[in-house]
Amino acid sequence: MTLKIGFLGYGMMARAHAHALNRLPLFFPEAPETDRTIIAGRDPDGVSNAADRLGFDRSTTDWREVVPAVDVLYVLTPPTVHREPTVEALESGVHVLCEKPLSTSVSAGERMVETAADSDAVVGCGFNYRFLPAIQLLKQFVEEGELGTIRHVRGQFLQNWQADATDAWTWRNDAEIAGAGRVADAGSHSFDLARWLVGPIDSVSGQLTTTIDNRPVDGTDERRTVSTDDAYGVLARFDSGARAIFDGSRVATGHTNTNTIELVGSRGTARFHCERLNELEVCLEGDRGFRTISVTDPEDPYVDRWWPPGHGLGWEHSVVHENYEFLSAIRDDGTFEPDFETGLAVARIVDAVRRSDETGRRVAIR
Amino acid sequence: MTLKIGFLGYGMMARAHAHALNRLPLFFPEAPETDRTIIAGRDPDGVSNAADRLGFDRSTTDWREVVPAVDVLYVLTPPTVHREPTVEALESGVHVLCEKPLSTSVSAGERMVETAADSDAVVGCGFNYRFLPAIQLLKQFVEEGELGTIRHVRGQFLQNWQADATDAWTWRNDAEIAGAGRVADAGSHSFDLARWLVGPIDSVSGQLTTTIDNRPVDGTDERRTVSTDDAYGVLARFDSGARAIFDGSRVATGHTNTNTIELVGSRGTARFHCERLNELEVCLEGDRGFRTISVTDPEDPYVDRWWPPGHGLGWEHSVVHENYEFLSAIRDDGTFEPDFETGLAVARIVDAVRRSDETGRRVAIR
Amino acid sequence: MTLKIGFLGYGMMARAHAHALNRLPLFFPEAPETDRTIIAGRDPDGVSNAADRLGFDRSTTDWREVVPAVDVLYVLTPPTVHREPTVEALESGVHVLCEKPLSTSVSAGERMVETAADSDAVVGCGFNYRFLPAIQLLKQFVEEGELGTIRHVRGQFLQNWQADATDAWTWRNDAEIAGAGRVADAGSHSFDLARWLVGPIDSVSGQLTTTIDNRPVDGTDERRTVSTDDAYGVLARFDSGARAIFDGSRVATGHTNTNTIELVGSRGTARFHCERLNELEVCLEGDRGFRTISVTDPEDPYVDRWWPPGHGLGWEHSVVHENYEFLSAIRDDGTFEPDFETGLAVARIVDAVRRSDETGRRVAIR
Amino acid sequence: MTLKIGFLGYGMMARAHAHALNRLPLFFPEAPETDRTIIAGRDPDGVSNAADRLGFDRSTTDWREVVPAVDVLYVLTPPTVHREPTVEALESGVHVLCEKPLSTSVSAGERMVETAADSDAVVGCGFNYRFLPAIQLLKQFVEEGELGTIRHVRGQFLQNWQADATDAWTWRNDAEIAGAGRVADAGSHSFDLARWLVGPIDSVSGQLTTTIDNRPVDGTDERRTVSTDDAYGVLARFDSGARAIFDGSRVATGHTNTNTIELVGSRGTARFHCERLNELEVCLEGDRGFRTISVTDPEDPYVDRWWPPGHGLGWEHSVVHENYEFLSAIRDDGTFEPDFETGLAVARIVDAVRRSDETGRRVAIR
Known part of the structure; x- marks a missing residue:
């Protein structure tokens, strides 16, 4: 075929x-x-x-x-x-x-x-991001109960590519094209990981900000209005009772790509930082202190296809693995996760954050 | 005298x-x-x-x-x-x-x-904590405009001293004695630093959790109810328009003392972590990447009283400096900061968080 | 063509x-x-x-x-x-x-x-390794004088793939096939980087060790002798007067891939660690403390061919860039560096280390 | 008494x-x-x-x-x-x-x-430094066999307090007053820790450097000759067969106080960095990756005398503990370690390094 x-x-x-x-x-x-x-x-x-x-x-x-x-x-x-x-x-x-x-x-x-x-x-x-070895390993830890019952989740997605008021306007600053801003673009990754790793989210309180409200258009003298948020904060509660905090920004000076997720559980805690995407930090039961695992061993997810231990992969490998799984699902008449229901569930969270920001109220998902 | x-x-x-x-x-x-x-x-x-x-x-x-x-x-x-x-x-x-x-x-x-x-x-x-050299240096950076206009603030106070359901009940778990729980005990430090460094807080959305609702009483067979929160999350907005996220926990597995504050400004970003209290991480205008400053030079606040560069101080030194300033204020018929008005302002924030948690609404401070 | x-x-x-x-x-x-x-x-x-x-x-x-x-x-x-x-x-x-x-x-x-x-x-x-963006940036810093005159060099290459006495024998343990052991396999990378970045090496004192002197042969009951070193230490002096320390090991418990190089100069210091290969740590003139540069900006060497800032590359990209340069040199009837003279110069260092280890004397390179 | x-x-x-x-x-x-x-x-x-x-x-x-x-x-x-x-x-x-x-x-x-x-x-x-809780814990790990047989030792002591040629002359630059330079002042700490933790040293190869050979005298127009080394490198072999690398410098740009020791053993590896003196990094048998232990628990050496977990001590506490042990030894008619025999053994190493540097030969201790 x-x-x-x-x-x-x-x-x-x-x-x-x-x-x-x-x-x-x-x-x-x-x-x-x-x-x-x-x-x-x-x-x-x-x-x-x-x-x-x-x-x-x-x-x-x-x-x-x-x-x-x-x-x-x-x-x-x-x-x-x-x-x-x-x-x-x-x-x-x-x-x-x-x-x-x-x-x-x-x-x-x-x-x-x-x-x-x-x-x-x-x-x-x-x-x-689900398809990075370190995130896959995190998923394994959750499923095998290494973290116990999840209590707290923290997801960040801070970048600085529009930190300067002179940084150019892009379509991501336009609500008509992009829908929402940072909360949709970056937040949706965090919301997806949180749901996948911990379960459905019950309610959110949200805060959206547009720090810089107009930007120059490249190649013109024009400045165009920014109609989307460039930063967000979210408090969430899962159906399970766990709570989460999310924040993201495009205007976070100094932050190249602080895309992180941390799960704090009753038995252990684990955290991931995308700028060090071959690593997973964990503190499991019996440990004193956080360990930095180099997720580059042959037994780690997908790693046996690549290089020896300590010879790290890059961001792009997440997309290779994603394509491998997606195309394999087609061949196998199978299903693929994350699917559209997942995408919709995330869209509902983005929508609820927006409504919470407008009304000042906690908003139930669904 | x-x-x-x-x-x-x-x-x-x-x-x-x-x-x-x-x-x-x-x-x-x-x-x-x-x-x-x-x-x-x-x-x-x-x-x-x-x-x-x-x-x-x-x-x-x-x-x-x-x-x-x-x-x-x-x-x-x-x-x-x-x-x-x-x-x-x-x-x-x-x-x-x-x-x-x-x-x-x-x-x-x-x-x-x-x-x-x-x-x-x-x-x-x-x-x-205001009186740690690294926090004093952070204050200097803010006052000298090195960070520009503050956009985002992040304050954490995660500890694990009650992470286990077998950890003993203390008076801090009793609402009658302690008032609130983690949000008062730890959160008040974060709220104070945020107000001192950035200015008054206008409104908050808050979330309180009691993860473990009863605990054994040392030396008895009894288990006693926990009537205070053991974890909190807060979204805040300053009068200036800056936004903040705070979270804290006593049940955060793996976290010995993750007491941190980060200020993201239009010109620079700085962050502090209490477990590395002699360090301040900054990314200032013109920098590529965060620098770790060892706040142990003679010209750093209070440091000339102590040891050579790189011979770090401990937590207790914050209290020494605090006493020095407080007693000096008495001698000089002067005033001391943080004073009771500051303490009250922080109590108002704690109270607003509690009300927001109960009502699901954003609460204005005052 | x-x-x-x-x-x-x-x-x-x-x-x-x-x-x-x-x-x-x-x-x-x-x-x-x-x-x-x-x-x-x-x-x-x-x-x-x-x-x-x-x-x-x-x-x-x-x-x-x-x-x-x-x-x-x-x-x-x-x-x-x-x-x-x-x-x-x-x-x-x-x-x-x-x-x-x-x-x-x-x-x-x-x-x-x-x-x-x-x-x-x-x-x-x-x-x-020369072709990693971070190492290329390090080379730029040296050439532009950002580090001043180099004083000290430190190169490590610690791995744990034979840390256990039960780890299998490989051809790298056989002096007839591999020549030398760790000092040739890993050390030669470090010696090449040091020479390229700082200049010719004048003399060395060396120490070779075979920590584990026989190993099981996979699929047999046999144990075979290890006739090469599995760890080395080297003190070197450059023609310029700068000094270097190198060490490497295959039996370094805990070390997945501690392949590092640090240059300490009169004006600044920079260091690289292969497990975080998208980063370069520097402390340049006027800096307080080391900065971690994410070498993922479009203006960084080779990076404009790849992904946005903070979306790191992997180990394999060094080989892509190496092939690009080598094939381009063929097309342009040009020359390529590192060439065979470089390879020979490194072989001379390996040989001098071996002789120094045998004689207990400092050995001049040629 | x-x-x-x-x-x-x-x-x-x-x-x-x-x-x-x-x-x-x-x-x-x-x-x-x-x-x-x-x-x-x-x-x-x-x-x-x-x-x-x-x-x-x-x-x-x-x-x-x-x-x-x-x-x-x-x-x-x-x-x-x-x-x-x-x-x-x-x-x-x-x-x-x-x-x-x-x-x-x-x-x-x-x-x-x-x-x-x-x-x-x-x-x-x-x-x-022996009396820091983290170093005491390291000693415990060694004695309890957690690291197994020690293979490699690495001790650094890099500082920058004379990194600039304009930094003033001090008595530490004068061979008549100070004996040796950096190798005596800083190296002796490293040699002591290595001997205490691993055992007697059999032989060394050493390299001494005077990077900046004269310095201004404060308050005068004079420049005075530097007659001691300001940097050193040492390869050592223990009686046990373990090998060590030491290096130190006063002219290491960027290094405030890189006083570190690492022990690599057959079962585990541990390392300490004085700028983070409340921490010990370890990778013990069964661990994947290095853990950062906050050596601030009540069961850690000396810590029950001080503050709660995560409320770190400073450099000065090493001296408090040292005095406690020394004075207690006097009261108990006991003995104290490190004693003069230890001090002499370290002086012999310093002396051997100096002779090795002069002769270019490996020098046996004793």
Whole structure:
């Protein structure tokens, strides 16, 4: 079986997924074979160059050309344009891997979930951090009870790429295109990990901030309004009674990529920091103090495919593993997690945070 | 001038303050001389032994004996018994250093502030962390504008001393004695630092948890109810628009003493961790990455009194410096910060967090 | 131009180089095109499977078939079998990238250098760590004078893969195959970095140890003698007067991959640790304390080809960059560094360490 | 029993020991009582002020006045003036605590050892780092076999207090007063810890460097020659076969106080860094990765005398504990370790390093 692959979008995540497809034969030879068939984007030159660079047979500026030509659609466009192509693909029986956040509204997400339910296609939502070895090991610790009952969760996602008021405006600053801001873009990763590792979230109190409310537009004299949040704080309670704190920012001076998650349990505590993505810090029962595990042993998740101990992987490997699992699920007529229901659950949290910020009240999820 | 000193209480903070008084002559010879005159406590043997050990002339089980005998009263008892002796001392013109939290209710705190306002005595509230060199350096950075406008504040206070359900019940688990739990005991330190460094807090959303709701009583077969929180989460907004996240816990497995504060500003970011109390991590304008400053140079606050660079101080030094400043203020007929108004402001925050937790609403401070 | 590539050996470094060749088109599209033509190895099944997996057109068990078929030969065999195929290739005008250590004897290295000098082919020795962005940035700091005159160098290479006496014997424990042990295998990386960054080494005092002198042979009841060192210590002096300390071990319990280098200069100090290979710690003039630079900005060496800031690379990227530079040198009729003269200079250091260990005397390098 | 105490010298270590004596009654009430009787120094005003500040009854500029007046003599002068007062004190039956390095020559140290052997007095050499809780815990790990057989030792002592060529000349730069330089001053601490933790050292290869060979004299226009080393490197082999690497520097830019020791054993590895002196990093059998132990639990050595977990101690506490043990030994007619034999053994190592540097040969100890 060779799966024909189509991409919508040719930005960073397109590069990451194309790279993953390129690497699978060397490192995961049992993965289904794929053919990078067609890639769509708005700018004809841009998408044509991307097709060359990323190894696609051809390119188009009309995404409607893509669905009929492929077995699998990768939806890598801004979130407001996720729903339409996804629904069309699913209605044609095409498998869909859609980047996160799944949707900018709960209703759009619901529509995507319903369509997926009516289809035999495999669907996935691009929460790639799940597929890092260290996060997989964290999941194992949780499932094997090494941490006991989880009490506290802390998820951060602090970056500084818009810390300066002179940093340029991007579509991520526009509510119409991006839906929400930092809370959707970064927060959704944290919310996904928390739900996956600990379980459903019952309620949230949220706080959104727009620290810098207009930004210069590159190549012009214009400054454009920032209509999305650039920082957020969230208090959450899980169905289980565990509590969580989340915060994120695009304007956090000094923070290159402080994407962290910590689980504090009755028997142990574990934490992960994305800038040191080959490491997991844990303090398990009987330990004095936190240990830094180099998650690079052959018995660690996915690691036997790569290099010897201590020869760390990079961020991109999360996407390789994600593609391996997603394509394997297609071959096996199986299901893939995180799916659209997960994406929708995360969208509901983002929505609840926004409502809590507006009303000043704790908001139940659902 | 030799100041006669009286202590109420003979626990850990009594040891810390007695130690501080003992050290001032060697390291801060210009501080007022003091005489450890009398110490009061409930248990006759306990307080008598403490008097010997801590260098007091005599002990008593009746705190009312102390006030007439001294120039300065140190109120080191549980917070529900702060108000009465403090008011009596102030009405007699005796200076008062009262441990934090100042009071377990806003009304008690208000009474203490009013009495202090009517008195010429110097008053202080025991937020000793302000007096660590690293925190003083952080304050300097803020005041000199090195961090620019503060955007985000993060304050944690995670400990594990009651992480196990078998850890014994203490008075800190009893709402009648302690007022609130972790949010008062630990949170008040974080709230004080945040207010001191950034300014008044406008509103909070809070979450309180009692993870383990009963505990064994040492030396008995009894288990007693825990009527205070053992963990909290808080979202706050400052008058300035800056936002803060606070969290704390007594049941945080693995965390010996994660007492941290981080200020993210428009020009720089700085953070402190109490387990590495001689260090301050900063990323200032023009820096790539966080630097770890060893706050042990002679030009650092208080450090010229002690040892060469890299020969770090301990926790106790915060209390030495606090005593130095407090006693100097008495000698100079000056004022001392943090005073009772500060203690009351913090009590208001604790109270607002509690109300927010109950109502699920954001609560304005005042 | 499409370069025909042949590999001798199909172990870990073969996988790393094949992977690098596979990635160049996506991330370094201006690199010369390559064709993985033929791969040689001793075991017919092993090499045949490797050919499939690594994307070679065909395989052979006779390395002499390779040279006539290719433009570039990658010598990825144990060091005692580097000389013969390298010499044959060079005499046929085939370019050679030879893994480190270049040779197990000074005389073999001299023969390789001489043959290279008589040839127009481009030669390289596989000191891949040079090509990590953090090490490249370190080189920039040195060249721009940010560190001033280098005073002290510290290079470690501690691993634990043979820390247990039950860890299996490998060819690296056999002096006939490997030449020297840890000092050649790991030390040669450290010596190369030190020479490249600081300059020629004048003399060394060395200490070699075989901590565990026999090991079980996998799949047998036999224990075989370890005839190479498993740990070393070296004091060195550079021509410039700077001094260095090196140590390495295969039996260093707890150390997954402590491959570090630190340069202490008159104006600043910088250090690198391979387990955190996206970071460089520096303390430059005017700094208080060491900063941790995330070497993941677009302006950092090679990083613009990859991902956004804070999305770290892995170990394998060093090999991608090395291949990019080596193949580009071939296209440009240029030269490549590290070349065979570098490999020989490192072999001389290894040899001097061995002689110093035997005689107890400081040994001049040449 | 109240022991009369006399000090020779009133510099930093005098402050540290006076402070220790002052604190013992509060924290180690069972320690012998002491009376700070007399302190001697060259400068009349200086020593008189020191007497006031440090709580001595009187001062003198003639050290010969001290011995007859006291039970215990603290020799806190530069090392070339250790022998004479020590010998005189011992011949009078006065106990002696002598700062390290014990002597600047092997012969002076031998004389001190012989005199001590002929006396009933208790003698000690001021290797205070042994008495830090983290180092004591490390010793426990070694003795309980947690690390197994020690294979490698690494001891560093890097500081930057003379990193700049403009940093002032001190007596530590003068071979006549200080004996050796960095290798004696700092190295002796490392050598002591290594011997105490691992056992006798059999041979060394050493390297001494004087990076900056003259320095300005404070308050003058003069520059004076530096006649001691300011950096050293040492390879050592223990009688047990373990090997060690030591390095130290006063000119190590960026290093405030990198005083570290690491023991790599067959079962585990442990390391200590003086700038984080409340921590011990260990990887014991069965651990994956290094744990950071906060050595602040009540069951840790000495800690029950101080504060709750996570409320760290400072450098000075090492000296408090040292005084507690030394004075207790006097009361108990016992012996104290480290004694003069230890001090002499360390002096022999320093001497051997110097000879090895001169001759380029490995030098046997003894």
